[in-house]
Amino acid sequence: MIQDKKAHKFGMVIDLDKCTGCGSCMVSCMSENNVPFKEDESRKKDSITWMRVYKLTNGKSFPDTQVVYMPRPCQHCSGKGGHGHSPCVSVCPATATDYGYDTGIVSQIYTRCFGCRYCMGACPYHARYFNWWDPKWPEGMENYLSPNVSPRMRGVVEKCSFCYHRYQLAREKAYGEGRDGIEESEYQTACTTACPAGAIVFGDLNDPSHMVHQIVKPDPHPDPMNKYVVDKSRNPKVFRLLERLGTNTKIYYLSEREWVRKAGDNYLDGEWDKVKNHHGSSSHE
Amino acid sequence: MDSALIPEGADRCSFPKFAIGISIVGAVALWGVYAMFLCWFKGLNQTNMNDYYGFALWIWADLAVIAVGGGAFFTGLLKYIFKVDELKNIINFAVIIGFICYSSALLILAIDIGQPLRGWFIFWHANVHSMLTEVAFCLSCYFAVLTIEFIPNILENRQANKVPFFHHLAHNMHGVMAIFAATGAFLSFFHQGSLGGVAGVMYGRPFAVREGLLIWPWTFFLFTWSAAAFGPCFTLMVTKITEVITGKKLVKDNVVHLLAKISGWMITTYIIAKIIDTIYWAMVTAPSLGFKMSHFYTNNSFYGYWILVTEIVICGVLPGFLLLNKSTRENPTTRLIAIVLGVIGVCLNRWVMVLQIMAVPVMSFDTWALYIPSWQEVATTVLPVAYGIILIAITYRYLPVFPQERELNQPRVDQ
Numbered sequence: 001m002i003q004d005k006k007a008h009k010f011g012m013v014i015d016l017d018k019c020t021g022c023g024s025c026m027v028s029c030m031s032e033n034n035v036p037f038k039e040d041e042s043r044k045k046d047s048i049t050w051m052r053v054y055k056l057t058n059g060k061s062f063p064d065t066q067v068v069y070m071p072r073p074c075q076h077c078s079g080k081g082g083h084g085h086s087p088c089v090s091v092c093p094a095t096a097t098d099y100g101y102d103t104g105i106v107s108q109i110y111t112r113c114f115g116c117r118y119c120m121g122a123c124p125y126h127a128r129y130f131n132w133w134d135p136k137w138p139e140g141m142e143n144y145l146s147p148n149v150s151p152r153m154r155g156v157v158e159k160c161s162f163c164y165h166r167y168q169l170a171r172e173k174a175y176g177e178g179r180d181g182i183e184e185s186e187y188q189t190a191c192t193t194a195c196p197a198g199a200i201v202f203g204d205l206n207d208p209s210h211m212v213h214q215i216v217k218p219d220p221h222p223d224p225m226n227k228y229v230v231d232k233s234r235n236p237k238v239f240r241l242l243e244r245l246g247t248n249t250k251i252y253y254l255s256e257r258e259w260v261r262k263a264g265d266n267y268l269d270g271e272w273d274k275v276k277n278h279h280g281s282s283s284h285e
Numbered sequence: 286m287d288s289a290l291i292p293e294g295a296d297r298c299s300f301p302k303f304a305i306g307i308s309i310v311g312a313v314a315l316w317g318v319y320a321m322f323l324c325w326f327k328g329l330n331q332t333n334m335n336d337y338y339g340f341a342l343w344i345w346a347d348l349a350v351i352a353v354g355g356g357a358f359f360t361g362l363l364k365y366i367f368k369v370d371e372l373k374n375i376i377n378f379a380v381i382i383g384f385i386c387y388s389s390a391l392l393i394l395a396i397d398i399g400q401p402l403r404g405w406f407i408f409w410h411a412n413v414h415s416m417l418t419e420v421a422f423c424l425s426c427y428f429a430v431l432t433i434e435f436i437p438n439i440l441e442n443r444q445a446n447k448v449p450f451f452h453h454l455a456h457n458m459h460g461v462m463a464i465f466a467a468t469g470a471f472l473s474f475f476h477q478g479s480l481g482g483v484a485g486v487m488y489g490r491p492f493a494v495r496e497g498l499l500i501w502p503w504t505f506f507l508f509t510w511s512a513a514a515f516g517p518c519f520t521l522m523v524t525k526i527t528e529v530i531t532g533k534k535l536v537k538d539n540v541v542h543l544l545a546k547i548s549g550w551m552i553t554t555y556i557i558a559k560i561i562d563t564i565y566w567a568m569v570t571a572p573s574l575g576f577k578m579s580h581f582y583t584n585n586s587f588y589g590y591w592i593l594v595t596e597i598v599i600c601g602v603l604p605g606f607l608l609l610n611k612s613t614r615e616n617p618t619t620r621l622i623a624i625v626l627g628v629i630g631v632c633l634n635r636w637v638m639v640l641q642i643m644a645v646p647v648m649s650f651d652t653w654a655l656y657i658p659s660w661q662e663v664a665t666t667v668l669p670v671a672y673g674i675i676l677i678a679i680t681y682r683y684l685p686v687f688p689q690e691r692e693l694n695q696p697r698v699d700q
Contacts, residue, residue, distance in 0.1 A: 045335035045654070056650045070650075080488065085414065087489035093417035094406040114406045115329070115399020117339030118417050124489035124647035130339060130399065132330040154328045155399025242648060244574050245489055263649050266491075266575030 009078075009104035009231075010162055011205040011250035012192070013215045013238065014071055016260055018199035019053075021069030026051045028194030029073075031144070032163060034151045036135030048129040050074065050160040051191050058259045068260050071200070073191065074127040074160035075241060075249035076106045081222065082230040082248050088119035088128065096157075104205070104250055105162050113156040120157060124242055125249075128159045162202075163189040184210050205231065205250060216252045219280035232280035239264040292443055292685045296533075296694065303682060310674045317668025320661040324396050331661040337654035338643050346666045347393045348480055348635035350386040351424075353628060355512030356520035357383020357431060358466075358473035363547065365466035374540045377686045378527075379520045380434045385676050387428045389669030396665055416482035423476030430469040434462065441685050474509050481508025484638045491574045492581050493642045495566060503562050504638070510558065511631050514551035517544050518604070518627035525621060527681060533694050535687040542615055545624070549608025552627060556601040563597065581645050585653035588641050596637060600630025 029035070029051040041047055051073045058066040079085035084099035086106050096113035099106055120128040134154045137145070145151065148165040152158045170186040184203050192202040203210035205218050216233045223229035228246030233239065239261045240249045255261055262272050277283070286300040297303070323331050334341045360379040364372040395401055407421040440446060440455035478501065484493040485502025495502040521544060528535050567578040582590045607613040607623035614620055644654050658666075680686055 043335070045337050046330075054650060087487065090414045091417065091483075091486065093412055093415040093421060094403075094410040095412040096406075096410070112403075112406060112410055113400070114403035116397070116407075116417065117399070118415070118483070120336060120339035121643060122487045122489055126336060126651075128339075129336050130329070130334075132328065132335075134328070153400075157399075242489070245491070247489055266580075266647075266649050268572055268575060268577060271575065 007102050007104070007206065009205040009250065010167075010187075010203070011076070011104065011212055011216070011252065012073070012162075012189070012200060012202045013212050013252040013254055015197075015199045015201075016068050016070060016253055016255040017257070018197045019069045019071060019195075020197055020199075021053055021055065021067075022196065023053055024194045024196055025071050025191035025200065026053060028190040029160070032146060032149070032190035033161070034135075034145045034149045035158075036131075036133075036151065037137060038133055039136070046130070046132050048131070048158065050127075050129070050158070052126075056260070056263055066257065066259070068255070068257070068263075070253065071191070072125060072127065072241070073189075073251060074106060074162075075125050075247065075251045076104060076160075076162060077247040077249050078104060078231070079248060080228040080246040087122040087124070087247055091118045091122045093118065103162075103164075103167065105164060105167075106159075107161065107164065108157065108159055110150065110152045110156050110158065115155040115157065117157060124245065124247070128157050130157050131155060166190075212252075215254065219282055221281040223280050224283075225275070225278060229280075234279050234282045236277065236279055237261070241265070287683075290442065290444055290683045292683070294691050295685075297682050303678070307675055307678060310671050310678075314668055314671035314675065317664045317666075317671060320664035321392075321396050321668065323661055324665065325401060329397075329399055331659060333656055333659040333662065335656070338640075338656045340639050340643055341656060342640075342658040342662045342666055343393050343397045345632075345636050345639045346669070347390050347397070348639060349632040350389050350393075350669060351477065351480060352508070352512045352631045352635055353516055353519035354383045354386025354390070355473065355477060355516030356518075357386075357434075357516070358427070358469045359513040359516050359551075360520060360544070361434065361462075361466035362470040365463040366470065369543070369547075371540050371543050374687070374689050375520065375524065375536050375544065377438050377684075377688075378524060378536075379517075380431060380438065381677065381680050381686065382520055382523055382673075384428075384431045384435050385669070385673040387424065387431055389672065390424065391428060392669065393665070416479045416486055419479035420476050420483065423472045423479065427469055427472040427476060430465050430472060433458070433465050434469065437462070438680070438684055438686065442683055473512070477509040477512040478505040481505045481638070484642060487642070490642050490645070490647065491571050491576050492645045493638065494570065494574075495562065496570060507555070507559055507562060510551070510555045511634060514548060514555045515627045515631035517548040517551075518624040518631075521545060521548070521624045522621075522628055523677070525624075527677065531681070533690065535690050535693065537689050537693065538615075540689075541620075545608050545614050545620055548624075548627070549605055549614060552601065553605035553609055556597065556605050559597060559601065563593070581641070585644070585655065587655055588644060588653075592633065592637060592641070596630055596633045600626045600633060604630065 026049055033050060035048050051071055054070040054072055056068045056070055077086040084101055086099055089097050089099045089106060094112055094114055096109045097119055117130055131152050131154050135151050167187045170182040174182045189202050192200040201212050203212035205213050207213055216238055217235050218231040219234050223232050229243055230248055233252055237256060238252050238254050240252055241264050244265050291297050357379045360372055360376055363369040364376050395404060398404055407418060411418045437455040437458040440451040445451045481504035482502055485495040485504030487493045495504050497503045521541060524536055582588060604623040604627040607619050646652055
């Protein structure tokens with residue numbers, strides 16, 4: 001593992017109790033990143049949605065029904081033990097997807113991807129999308145395409161980049177002004193800025209001054225219950241999707257509701273009650 | 286019409302009859318070629334694959350043909366390295382079947398990738414951590430080895446063999462074939478294994494993931510083992526089909542019995558390992574990730590426990606037993622049942638390790654995803670079968686594939 005004290009680890013925390021499921025994050029993401037349309041968008045399993053909002057229920061009937069909307073961008077996994085071997089990065093045969101040790105961002109190199117789709121099979125979050133069709137936009141809409149993001153060609157995989165171009169622009173600005181680093185507010189993803197409920201908080205998980213760090217309180221030590229899990233949240237209301245697999249995602253979710261936190265992972269009968277109050281090595285302090 | 290090309294002393298059907306047969310199968314192949322060009326020019330939207338099913342029918346077909354093509358490397362290993370001399374009577378055919386299987390696998394991969402013109406990136410930008418990179422390198426190299434193994438047989442064609450250079454080349458290549466057989470076995474070990482590793486390393490997919498030895502998950506070893514075990518079954522099955530179609534006995538029983546016996550031992554040892562692997566996965570690996578075994582076999586309309594029982598018991602334990610037992614092995618009917626079940630079993634294993642992996646939901650709020658291939662996928666999957674039939678027909682007609690054919694089919698002299 002490359003140890004760089006100055007390395008960023010960009011991540012996100014999404015407050016599921018604030019999310020209304022409005023879909024603004026999805027729309028802003030598609031617009032920002034030049035995500036193309038299909039002629040027929042009714043077949044959802046081949047529609048490209050870098051940010052997808054899932055609808056979850058507690059499974060109870062009226063009047064006890066509860067619903068939660070869960071936005072799901074690429075989880076930017078740092079892999080088992082946080083070594084950068086994300087499920088997708090480690091399997092890509094052509095190094096077309098890579099882990100940025102300086103940012104924690106999982107990149108996708110469209111011009112190198114040859115479309116084998118192994119990364120899609122390896123990702124349990126369905127966060128990766130294949131361009132089954134040539135990219136097309138309604139007439140006139142080409143004029144609205146972002147000049148900072150390259151459109152993708154048919155036959156390659158694409159996914160959320162944490163709006164990496166915004167990071168590049170922020171760095172360029174800082175460099176031009178003779179500054180070393182960038183401010184928290186200078187690099188924010190499109191979905192974060194578009195969320196009307198303020199449910200998405202984005203920033204550097206390594207920087208204690210960033211709000212995302214303060215909410216998540218990531219535990220740098222390996223989880224005593226699972227050596228592959230690192231950066232587990234010390235906040236009892238925060239969880240990650242499929243944390244037990246050791247993917248070590250950088251998308252954290254926040255909810256006051258226990259059933260929502262439980263829905264984030266899979267548990268055997270009776271297991272949840274034993275682990276629900278476990279928050280990394282801090283639980284053993 | 287083409288009698289000058291037919292091996293000396295061999296009896297073949299008339300050319301018009303042969304041409305009609307080839308034309309019928311050729312029409313099927315053309316259908317596949319049409320679908321292949323549709324996929325190349327219009328893209329993979331011609332398929333029913335989607336973002337849940339990024340790996341689908343083709344990858345199964347790819348893994349299946351490579352598994353059943355394993356008869357080539359394993360028979361070569363036995364013949365040239367372990368000096369099981371009787372197998373010289375079936376090695377040519379095993380190599381031809383292997384050549385067909387591996388060329389088909391490469392063709393399927395060329396159709397399957399979204400950007401076929403960038404296929405070479407897998408070599409140029411190789412990610413050494415990826416099992417698929419290992420597959421690509423070993424597969425390509427092994428196909429080259431198979432081609433080298435096939436060449437002497439081609440040069441033994443009646444007309445080609447009249448050219449002194451070709452005659453000597455074929456003779457000398459036979460002399461050094463042990464080197465290629467050893468190289469082929471080495472390469473096969475790694476590409477068969479890395480195909481298993483493709484699934485086993487997917488730690489985001491609890492249905493696929495396995496612990497293992499160093500960097501290799503157990504599926505790595507199981508895939509190699511199963512290819513060596515069931516590959517000879519496929520060789521025997523295709524030999525039987527060829528015998529039925531040609532109406533001739535082509536390989537002596539003692540050779541068939543020997544290969545069947547070796548296959549029986551391999552299947553039995555493999556299936557014991559597979560059962561241990563399955564139990565460990567179901568009792569330790571999956572539960573450690575929060576999954577009960579029932580999660581993978583219930584709550585959907587297709588994948589039930591039947592597939593596990595069929596793969597392991599009916600198409601694993603049973604053929605192993607039938608081929609180990611002398612009386613059932615030497616009985617043509619039970620032997621045929623065993624080898625057909627074995628071929629189905631290994632294909633089913635590859636199906637499970639590709640399509641069921643994609644189907645199983647992982648996130649607690651996700652649902653099972655089932656998929657039905659489009660006609661273009663079916664046509665391009667049938668294409669290698671048609672191509673295989675045509676190549677076998679041509680090689681059988683014009684090359685001395687079966688050394689025992691003449692002896693076994695002497696004209697009967699009435700007393």
